[in-house]
Amino acid sequence: MLKKKKKINKKLNVKEIKYYIKKSKDKTINFLKRVKKDHLIRKYIKENILFITFVLVGVINSTMLRFFTMHTWENYLAFKPILADISILIIVGSFGYLFKPKNRFIYYVVFSIFFTAICMINSIYYTFYTSFASVSMLSLTQYIGEVGDAVTENVFEMKDMLYVIGPIIVILVGLRLKRKGYHKKIEIKKERKKKALYTLICGCVLAVIFTITLSSLEIGRFAKQWNREYIVMRFGIYIYQFNDVVASLQPKINSMFGYDNAMKTFKEYFKDKEPEATNEYTNIFEGKNVIVIHGESIQKNALGVKFNDQEVTPTLNRLSSEGMYFSNFYSQVSVGTSSDTEFTYNTSLMPAQNGTAFVSYFDRKYYATPQFLKDKGYYTFSMHGNNADFWNRRVMHENLGYDKFYSKETYKVSKDNTIGLGISDKSFFEQSIEKLKKIKEKGKPFYGLLITLTNHTPFSDVEKYGEFDVDIKNGGLTDEKTGEAIPSPYMEGTKLGNYFKSVHYADEALGEFIQALQDNGLMDNTVFILYGDHDGRLPKKDYNRFYNYDAATDTIKTEEDEGYVLFDEYQYELNRKVPFIIWTPDMKGTKLNKEITDVMGMYDVMPTLGNMLGFSNKYALGHDIFNIKDNNIVVFPNGNWVTNSLYYNSQKGEYFNLKEEAVSEDYIEKNNKYAEKLLNVSDDIIVFDLLKKQKEQDEKEFSKEGE
Ligand code: GP9
Ligand code: MN
Numbered sequence: 001m002l003k004k005k006k007k008i009n010k011k012l013n014v015k016e017i018k019y020y021i022k023k024s025k026d027k028t029i030n031f032l033k034r035v036k037k038d039h040l041i042r043k044y045i046k047e048n049i050l051f052i053t054f055v056l057v058g059v060i061n062s063t064m065l066r067f068f069t070m071h072t073w074e075n076y077l078a079f080k081p082i083l084a085d086i087s088i089l090i091i092v093g094s095f096g097y098l099f100k101p102k103n104r105f106i107y108y109v110v111f112s113i114f115f116t117a118i119c120m121i122n123s124i125y126y127t128f129y130t131s132f133a134s135v136s137m138l139s140l141t142q143y144i145g146e147v148g149d150a151v152t153e154n155v156f157e158m159k160d161m162l163y164v165i166g167p168i169i170v171i172l173v174g175l176r177l178k179r180k181g182y183h184k185k186i187e188i189k190k191e192r193k194k195k196a197l198y199t200l201i202c203g204c205v206l207a208v209i210f211t212i213t214l215s216s217l218e219i220g221r222f223a224k225q226w227n228r229e230y231i232v233m234r235f236g237i238y239i240y241q242f243n244d245v246v247a248s249l250q251p252k253i254n255s256m257f258g259y260d261n262a263m264k265t266f267k268e269y270f271k272d273k274e275p276e277a278t279n280e281y282t283n284i285f286e287g288k289n290v291i292v293i294h295g296e297s298i299q300k301n302a303l304g305v306k307f308n309d310q311e312v313t314p315t316l317n318r319l320s321s322e323g324m325y326f327s328n329f330y331s332q333v334s335v336g337t338s339s340d341t342e343f344t345y346n347t348s349l350m351p352a353q354n355g356t357a358f359v360s361y362f363d364r365k366y367y368a369t370p371q372f373l374k375d376k377g378y379y380t381f382s383m384h385g386n387n388a389d390f391w392n393r394r395v396m397h398e399n400l401g402y403d404k405f406y407s408k409e410t411y412k413v414s415k416d417n418t419i420g421l422g423i424s425d426k427s428f429f430e431q432s433i434e435k436l437k438k439i440k441e442k443g444k445p446f447y448g449l450l451i452t453l454t455n456h457t458p459f460s461d462v463e464k465y466g467e468f469d470v471d472i473k474n475g476g477l478t479d480e481k482t483g484e485a486i487p488s489p490y491m492e493g494t495k496l497g498n499y500f501k502s503v504h505y506a507d508e509a510l511g512e513f514i515q516a517l518q519d520n521g522l523m524d525n526t527v528f529i530l531y532g533d534h535d536g537r538l539p540k541k542d543y544n545r546f547y548n549y550d551a552a553t554d555t556i557k558t559e560e561d562e563g564y565v566l567f568d569e570y571q572y573e574l575n576r577k578v579p580f581i582i583w584t585p586d587m588k589g590t591k592l593n594k595e596i597t598d599v600m601g602m603y604d605v606m607p608t609l610g611n612m613l614g615f616s617n618k619y620a621l622g623h624d625i626f627n628i629k630d631n632n633i634v635v636f637p638n639g640n641w642v643t644n645s646l647y648y649n650s651q652k653g654e655y656f657n658l659k660e661e662a663v664s665e666d667y668i669e670k671n672n673k674y675a676e677k678l679l680n681v682s683d684d685i686i687v688f689d690l691l692k693k694q695k696e697q698d699e700k701e702f703s704k705e706g707e
Pocket of ligand 2: 296297337338339533534
């Protein structure tokens with residue numbers, strides 16, 4: 001009986017369904033006929049012109065942003081971000097209908113300005129960091145403020161103003177409507193609600209269509225958020241920014257909830273990690289004093305460059321040829337630039353994925369080089385002629401194990417000894433020598449970090465750098481009137497040209513400092529180390545000029561010309577190398593006087609130096625370069641990585657082959673997984689304070705064993 005009943009029901013259902021399909025088909029056809037007959041589209045546009053303008057302006061601005069930032073066909077032809085932007089704008093715009101016509105105008109103007117601000121900020125930010133902005137940077141605005149000149153001079157471009165046109169159009173449309181009496185129009189609440197609901201449904205349908213088109217890879221990367229270009233290219237800038245807000249709150253939420261998982265992965269990661277083997281460099285510098293120079297924006301490519309037979313960096317050239325020179329070395333900075341390098345150099349961890357380790361995670365436990373040496377009886381210190389709170393160094397240097405931070409308060413800084421951001425390198429070094437003499441008198445081995453400042457973007461205090469021409473004196477140009485030879489301008493007046501002048505100054509200051517160290521006996525039993533903290537963030541077009549300048553005609557060669565040097569995005573990335581040098585006055589000609597060409601990252605410094613100075617950090621993410629050699633991989637915070645064989649761009653899923661050999665898919669897959677795991681473990685260590693938790697667990701176990 002029951003069975004029969006079911007059957008009847010089923011029959012009825014099919015009939016019903018057929019009926020409804022037919023009914024809705026007829027309805028749609030009738031609706032479309034009506035649309036055509038009554039000019040409904042035209043009518044809709046007319047009645048909703050303000051809303052439509054709001055949506056269009058938002059889409060045009062976001063598309064413009066993508067076009068100005070990511071120059072790939074994949075991006076130019078991308079449809080998904082447009083769909084995502086439209087759905088977001090329609091959803092946000094739908095709520096405008098809840099307001100009475102006279103207030104609706106204000107709603108759309110406010111949100112139009114809001115969305116435009118997102119585009120503008122990201123446009124400016126991208127020029128500076130080649131990445132998209134994060135609200136986690138808000139806590140760092142005080143530092144951006146201080147390098148404000150650098151940002152405006154170096155970064156602000158005319159195109160960033162184009163976005164403003166959008167809200168102006170929304171305002172103009174609104175004012176026109178006002179003149180036509182639109183704001184006086186009476187719309188009852190019910191009608192307004194209906195309009196808002198229909199529009200909202202429309203936006204949601206588009207959002208669902210967009211979601212259906214997403215692949216699992218896209219969803220995975222969206223959840224992780226660090227591959228910013230990739231996300232903007234697929235999800236559009238608005239969803240990216242919304243996700244960023246959520247992701248920025250995540251450290252706090254995560255540290256409350258995801259701990260167990262993070263701890264488990266952390267333990268697994270380090271369980272199988274072999275301790276670094278000893279090698280011919282083990283303990284070679286044990287007990288020696290160490291002076292480390294943090295060379296602001298010193299890029300490797302400046303070494304060896306000459307203008308009119310004058311070397312840009314005679315000091316660095318000498319140090320690199322007499323000492324141990326790591327010539328394939330990269331910094332691994334994220335938004336925390338200088339501070340990220342200090343963090344990675346000292347801890348062998350990667351920069352934080354949200355915010356910066358120095359500012360957002362200063363209270364976590366880290367195993368750091370100064371602390372290891374302090375434990376070995378060293379006096380450890382850092383010196384920097386800038387404000388101690390910049391990058392939160394005052395707090396973080398103490399955490400890393402520096403006994404003392406000699407900051408701006410301990411230096412004499414006046415107008416006369418200021419260049420660019422602050423105290424000139426020459427004055428900084430001169431005053432540091434006096435401090436170093438006193439430190440030596442303490443009779444303890446010492447380890448000190450000196451952070452330079454002059455060679456900081458925008459490199460515009462040119463007249464203070466001293467004479468150094470970056471033109472070509474006898475390039476073949478002649479004065480049209482007199483026929484006399486005149487210099488070809490070459491890099492004069494360009495940012496890169498000014499950079500070379502600035503580096504030349506920094507190099508000269510360094511030369512004087514080394515001389516003073518030697519004159520004062522401070523290089524006795526001392527190892528001198530120098531790293532460039534990150535590249536100078538110089539324009540690609542200047543490099544194109546640098547490599548392709550034709551002095552005889554004062555023109556730039558193009559692809560068709562003989563001797564043209566291609567300088568594309570990959571060359572740019574590879575060119576961001578910085579120098580890393582270990583030097584002592586007596587190294588020349590010994591087995592330590594060599595160039596290491598294997599690829600190496602800032603996170604490899606701690607294991608490499610630690611081996612030489614007699615300590616090791618079990619939780620280092622990098623490797624002793626003399627153990628890993630040709631097998632090394634340098635992972636960047638955005639997921640890109642480089643090996644001796646290739647540079648991989650994880651945002652685009654493309655690579656640049658550095659060797660003639662073919663590269664297998666497996667190789668890329670394996671390294672991608674490695675990079676992803678490393679980035680996650682590093683961030684978990686920082687966010688969940690795992691080194692502290694692990695130490696507590698170890699101590700507990702140890703005391704139990706003792707019972
Ligand atoms: C500021 C200096 C510069 O004290 O270290 O920092 P940066 O702007 O390069 O991160
Ligand atoms: Mn820096």
